[in-house]
Amino acid sequence: MSPFNVYEDLRRAEAYAALEFPGTYYLAYRDLPALLAEHVRGTRALDFGCGAGRSTRFLRGLGFAAVGVDVSEEMIRRAAGRDPGGDYRLIANGDLGQFPARSFDLVLSAFTFDNIPGREKKVALFEALGGLLSDSGRIVSVVSAPEIYTHEWASFSTRDFPENRAARCGDPVRIIMTDVEDRRPVVDIVWPDEAYREVYAAAGLEVVTTHRPLGREDEPIRWVNETRVAPWVIYLLRRAR
Numbered sequence: 001m002s003p004f005n006v007y008e009d010l011r012r013a014e015a016y017a018a019l020e021f022p023g024t025y026y027l028a029y030r031d032l033p034a035l036l037a038e039h040v041r042g043t044r045a046l047d048f049g050c051g052a053g054r055s056t057r058f059l060r061g062l063g064f065a066a067v068g069v070d071v072s073e074e075m076i077r078r079a080a081g082r083d084p085g086g087d088y089r090l091i092a093n094g095d096l097g098q099f100p101a102r103s104f105d106l107v108l109s110a111f112t113f114d115n116i117p118g119r120e121k122k123v124a125l126f127e128a129l130g131g132l133l134s135d136s137g138r139i140v141s142v143v144s145a146p147e148i149y150t151h152e153w154a155s156f157s158t159r160d161f162p163e164n165r166a167a168r169c170g171d172p173v174r175i176i177m178t179d180v181e182d183r184r185p186v187v188d189i190v191w192p193d194e195a196y197r198e199v200y201a202a203a204g205l206e207v208v209t210t211h212r213p214l215g216r217e218d219e220p221i222r223w224v225n226e227t228r229v230a231p232w233v234i235y236l237l238r239r240a241r
């Protein structure tokens, strides 16, 4: 377990479990159905870092037979409690050995890598995830853009952490989630676009497309910077040929 995995904490797990798709989070998920419909063939899905199951339920709602895995026992317990028909499994750090090679059409990782420190660990995990993809399989990697840690948002605040501006690749950064009662800062690891691309290449993955969702004026959410700065980056990946 990463020392940065604040989600292991009970109070945090509770706050996170209550979250569905409010505010800025809505942008991370809004365009995924179209992206998946365009690029993914088949319905076997792995939700890597499923947390309290939000992203797994989302996939199940789209018709995927999704397995949610997480290193946090508390999160898995909550995910299973909210979705008794779902398949949620506790895994040891990086241990995906229970899944046969090439057994998934889609691997989704939504915000999981925001907390995973270190290049080697990221490369090893992406390599393992790539090995689980079927020949036409795709990984969808949703991560925080570095800009999220230096702006204000509908659902996050970073004004108390001006030191985030000086953070380099791999440094810890702090951000407060304003949609939940628990206002203690979340500690993430800042990892810019070029560093993710280097990790994907080292893991034998190829970027098919990248998407940076922006808020729209006609959406019923009081956007702060979301209409001009994208808080999330969505990478669609496949195994390199």
Ligand SMILES: C[S@@+](CC[C@H](N)C(=O)[O-])C[C@H]1O[C@@H](n2cnc3c(N)ncnc32)[C@H](O)[C@@H]1O
Pocket (backbone or CB within 6 Å): 002, 005, 007, 008, 048, 049, 050, 051, 052, 053, 054, 055, 069, 070, 071, 072, 075, 093, 094, 109, 110, 111, 112, 115, 116
């Ligand atoms: C920010 S939460 C996102 C949860 C979910 N994907 C969502 O969108 O609501 C990140 C999750 O990744 C999990 N995680 C961190 N490192 C992991 C690892 N090495 N393997 C599996 N899960 C991990 C954490 O325990 C946490 O539940």
